[in-house]
Amino acid sequence: MGLDDAELVRPDSVSVTLRCPICTEVFAEPVFCSVCQQVFCQDCIEKAMAMCEAACPTCRAPMKRLQPSLVVGSLLSELHVRCMQPGCYWTGRRDERPAHGMQCLAKELGKIQELRLHLEQMRAALAFKEDELLSLQLQLRSWTDHANALENQAKLKQLQLNAKQSMLEFTQREVDDLKCQLQQTIKQHHASHFGHSLLPLIFILFFLLHVWLFYDTLPAVLGIRDCLLASP
Numbered sequence: 001m002g003l004d005d006a007e008l009v010r011p012d013s014v015s016v017t018l019r020c021p022i023c024t025e026v027f028a029e030p031v032f033c034s035v036c037q038q039v040f041c042q043d044c045i046e047k048a049m050a051m052c053e054a055a056c057p058t059c060r061a062p063m064k065r066l067q068p069s070l071v072v073g074s075l076l077s078e079l080h081v082r083c084m085q086p087g088c089y090w091t092g093r094r095d096e097r098p099a100h101g102m103q104c105l106a107k108e109l110g111k112i113q114e115l116r117l118h119l120e121q122m123r124a125a126l127a128f129k130e131d132e133l134l135s136l137q138l139q140l141r142s143w144t145d146h147a148n149a150l151e152n153q154a155k156l157k158q159l160q161l162n163a164k165q166s167m168l169e170f171t172q173r174e175v176d177d178l179k180c181q182l183q184q185t186i187k188q189h190h191a192s193h194f195g196h197s198l199l200p201l202i203f204i205l206f207f208l209l210h211v212w213l214f215y216d217t218l219p220a221v222l223g224i225r226d227c228l229l230a231s232p
């Protein structure tokens, strides 16, 4: 592809000798056939050679090495061209355009606009991230409140459990006391029962002792035993 006519200030005034026979545009990077001296765009002839087995499209001679056309190149440098940056109205020699491009205000303005657009996109992304962060903070606060409520519930349950445990221990002590009292009562009851069961035996023993004393020992002691035995 050659130089677009839109880049030229007056494309109609350009000589046909400066136009490529393949693309019909003004040469870009002109090279020539060493046999027929025909000039082509380098890009155009390379594509043509790829299809025509490295032969010149004009004279069919083999083209092994492409040589730049310095004469045509210098003529192209003198062409009156435009700056292709939108909003720039600079025109001048083609070989001066690269220098203009280094300080083209419209190009700088385009860069500034691109940066501004990028900045706006970054601001929008930042705002979106801030919204996300706010949402996450709200969610975190909600979870924290929920966690605190659960912790308070757990503390209350623990207090209730401790109170119940204390009551249970108190009740256990009461039960133990009652058990002791019951055991003591049972022991006392047994002792009393045992005492009651011994009474008749004690009574009999006392009776026998009384008989023994009265009929045997006591008279002997008093010396009246024989009298009692002798008496019918």
Ligand SMILES: [Zn+2]
Binding pocket: 001, 002, 020, 021, 022, 023, 024, 025, 027, 040, 041, 044
């Ligand atoms: Zn061409």
Ligand SMILES: [Zn+2]
Binding pocket: 033, 034, 035, 036, 037, 038, 056, 057, 058, 059, 060, 061
């Ligand atoms: Zn040729």
Ligand SMILES: [Zn+2]
Binding pocket: 083, 084, 085, 088, 089, 090, 100, 101, 104, 105, 106, 107
């Ligand atoms: Zn410009």
